[in-house]
Amino acid sequence: MTDRYTNSRRLYERATKSIAAGVNSGIRKMEQPVPLYFQYGNGPSVWDVDGNEYIDFQIGQGALLYGHAPAGMADAIASQARLGTHWAAQSELEIEVAERLQAMIPGAELVRFNNSATEVVLSALRLARGHTGRALILKFEGAYHGWADEGLVGFCPPPDKWGDDESPTHLHPSQGVIPEVLDTFVVCRWNDPDHLRRQVEKYKGQIAAIIFEPIMCNTCCMEPVTGMIETIRELCDREGMLMIADETITGFRFGPGGAQKHFGFVPDLTILGKAIGGGVPFAALVGKQSAMKKIIDGTVVHAGTLNGNPLCLAASRWCLDHLLSLGDSHPETVIKLGQKLMNGLRALADQNGIPLRPQGPGSVFHAVMLKPGCAEGPVRDYRDYVRRQDAPRWAHLRRCLLEDGVRAIERGLWFVSLAHREADVDEALEKAALSFARHAKEWAAS
Numbered sequence: 548m549t550d551r552y553t554n555s556r557r558l559y560e561r562a563t564k565s566i567a568a569g570v571n572s573g574i575r576k577m578e579q580p581v582p583l584y585f586q587y588g589n590g591p592s593v594w595d596v597d598g599n600e601y602i603d604f605q606i607g608q609g610a611l612l613y614g615h616a617p618a619g620m621a622d623a624i625a626s627q628a629r630l631g632t633h634w635a636a637q638s639e640l641e642i643e644v645a646e647r648l649q650a651m652i653p654g655a656e657l658v659r660f661n662n663s664a665t666e667v668v669l670s671a672l673r674l675a676r677g678h679t680g681r682a683l684i685l686k687f688e689g690a691y692h693g694w695a696d697e698g699l700v701g702f703c704p705p706p707d708k709w710g711d712d713e714s715p716t717h718l719h720p721s722q723g724v725i726p727e728v729l730d731t732f733v734v735c736r737w738n739d740p741d742h743l744r745r746q747v748e749k750y751k752g753q754i755a756a757i758i759f760e761p762i763m764c765n766t767c768c769m770e771p772v773t774g775m776i777e778t779i780r781e782l783c784d785r786e787g788m789l790m791i792a793d794e795t796i797t798g799f800r801f802g803p804g805g806a807q808k809h810f811g812f813v814p815d816l817t818i819l820g821k822a823i824g825g826g827v828p829f830a831a832l833v834g835k836q837s838a839m840k841k842i843i844d845g846t847v848v849h850a851g852t853l854n855g856n857p858l859c860l861a862a863s864r865w866c867l868d869h870l871l872s873l874g875d876s877h878p879e880t881v882i883k884l885g886q887k888l889m890n891g892l893r894a895l896a897d898q899n900g901i902p903l904r905p906q907g908p909g910s911v912f913h914a915v916m917l918k919p920g921c922a923e924g925p926v927r928d929y930r931d932y933v934r935r936q937d938a939p940r941w942a943h944l945r946r947c948l949l950e951d952g953v954r955a956i957e958r959g960l961w962f963v964s965l966a967h968r969e970a971d972v973d974e975a976l977e978k979a980a981l982s983f984a985r986h987a988k989e990w991a992a993s
């Protein structure tokens with residue numbers, strides 16, 4: 548049999564001699580059978596170095612909301628590059644982007660820029676501690692808030708170490724973390740407002756902020772149960788804690804106002820990443836004037852050589868203008884398209900006797916692959932997910948999909964972009980029909 552990935556294998560082999568472990572982000576090693584190398588992308592599609600074409604639902608881990616290489620963005624970046632790539636100083640461009648964010652995002656009274664959402668999370672947590680004079684941060688089990696010490700606490704604890712349901716442990720998946728950092732976190736289960744109330748009561752007067760993803764996209768795309776977000780807002784108001792919405796993924800994917808506008812809440816601080824730059828290294832901390840006070844007076848330090856970099860700003864201005872130009876059609880179109888894809892995948896799963904249960908709002912969703920004998924119904928929290936997700940079986944199906952030209956994220960997440968059209972979803976489902984049939988046969992034989 549011919550190998551579809553000859554050139555990727557060759558490059559990966561070469562990369563391992565100059566790049567630690569051959570990749571520049573640990574998670575990329577997960578790609579099977581080999582981390583792929585790409586040469587170009589266009590709209591919803593991307594081509595690897597072996598000439599394989601994929602309809603891309605990995606889409607830059609969600610950053611490419613506008614698809615691969617939109618011409619308008621390429622022009623905006625090229626024009627700016629001719630004027631200057633970096634000033635480490637002020638430009639009118641940064642005010643223009645900040646003003647657009649103010650107009651779009653309910654919680655954006657003031658803005659600060661960084662180059663990755665990981666940095667913005669660190670800024671937000673520092674600001675919350677500075678603002679309240681309290682040390683603890685409450686976060687939800689399974690939630691990913693970037694790869695730094697603080698963002699990964701309680702991200703993926705193994706079942707034998709995750710503690711009882713009432714007091715989840717604050718484990719960290721990495722070695723080398725400052726041990727004291729772990730003690731500054733209270734970890735709660737997602738989607739249990741009463742449990743959250745009890746934990747806030749237990750640590751009364753000590754918690755600076757609650758940080759959360761409005762939809763826990765990184766772990767099974769778990770939407771909030773009724774009352775979850777309202778409870779967070781109510782507790783933050785009552786106890787003087789800051790409400791920090793991590794909209795790195797949900798921001799812009801749910802319209803120009805993000806998930807906060809979609810669900811109808813106003814956080815004190817918001818983290819924006821990914822689609823704010825459409826694939827360039829750009830991210831923002833936005834928040835209420837009152838919550839930004841310590842950055843304004845300089846008592847909380849926020850800095851960065853490349854903050855407000857003009858190339859990133861030019862790209863971001865293009866992205867935000869593009870979103871605004873879509874009017875009311877966004878997010879409806881992208882959500883409907885995603886739901887069509889979810890329904891199509893579910894139908895193929897049923898036809899082939901595969902226990903695949905896509906869940907999520909559509910523009911982003913997770914392919915839950917149920918373990919044999921597991922209960923049906925939406926997955927609601929991290930523990931439920933670990934108990935029910937058949938990771939090896941999903942990995943096998945994902946690899947079949949890749950071979951047929953459909954690219955989803957290794958962990959099971961799918962993103963739909965504004966560049967995907969109905970015809971792309973139809974074509975993806977036609978290809979997936981082959982993958983599902985092959986997977987069912989091979990899995991049964993294994």
Ligand SMILES: Cc1ncc(COP(=O)(O)O)c(C=O)c1O
Binds near residue numbers: 608793796820830
């Ligand atoms: C919710 C959330 N927060 C923060 C981050 C970190 O973003 P970045 O990789 O840009 O640092 C991510 C990245 O996937 C994310 O999904």
